[in-house]
Amino acid sequence: MVWKMVALPLLLTFLLTVSASGTERKEIDLRDYDDELMRDLDRTIKFFEPDIVAKNVEGAKQDAEILVEGFQYTEDYFSKKENAEDAVEISQRGLRSVAAALAALSDSDFDKASASARDAAETCRACHDIYKPLKK
Numbered sequence: 001m002v003w004k005m006v007a008l009p010l011l012l013t014f015l016l017t018v019s020a021s022g023t024e025r026k027e028i029d030l031r032d033y034d035d036e037l038m039r040d041l042d043r044t045i046k047f048f049e050p051d052i053v054a055k056n057v058e059g060a061k062q063d064a065e066i067l068v069e070g071f072q073y074t075e076d077y078f079s080k081k082e083n084a085e086d087a088v089e090i091s092q093r094g095l096r097s098v099a100a101a102l103a104a105l106s107d108s109d110f111d112k113a114s115a116s117a118r119d120a121a122e123t124c125r126a127c128h129d130i131y132k133p134l135k136k
């Protein structure tokens with residue numbers, strides 16, 4: 001099918017253009033940034049959804065505690081920077097997602113809690129797309 005050979009590259013080009021122009025990267029001074037906490041977050045986010053899926057409520061609650069600490073840190077950190085309201089908003093979205101996951105957990109709604117956990121993981125990426133230096 002010839003149209004497929006034409007349409008697919010066109011579609012890919014379109015998607016790449018959109019994603020490349022979709023996020024504006026910002027450069028800020030990150031010398032006082034807590035990389036150690038970020039690495040804790042990284043370890044934790046990997047367990048958050050799996051703990052929920054495994055109905056390991058205690059584990060998921062512990063994960064949530066660390067994630068909340070992380071998002072509070074980023075909220076606070078970026079609220080002190082110029083022109084970084086988007087990062088503050090993203091952090092608050094992360095906090096809301098973790099809170100929603102906890103609320104769903106206490107209702108034993110594991111599907112809803114998983115969806116909120118995925119939202120929380122999305123917010124890490126959303127901030128990194130704008131603020132995390134590419135070489136990191």
Ligand code: HEC
Pocket residue numbers: 030031033035036038039041042043045067070071074075078087088090091094120121123124125127128131132133136
């Ligand atoms: C509001 C912004 C923001 C949010 C939210 C955020 N990060 Fe980050 N993260 C950054 C920035 C900025 C850096 C780069 C720090 C630097 O260069 O010193 C970074 C760096 C990192 C690093 C690399 C640390 C290193 O060793 O250099 C990891 C891993 C990481 N983040 C994981 C996460 C995870 C997991 C989440 C979500 C649970 C998350 N981050 C949420 C902004 C954010």
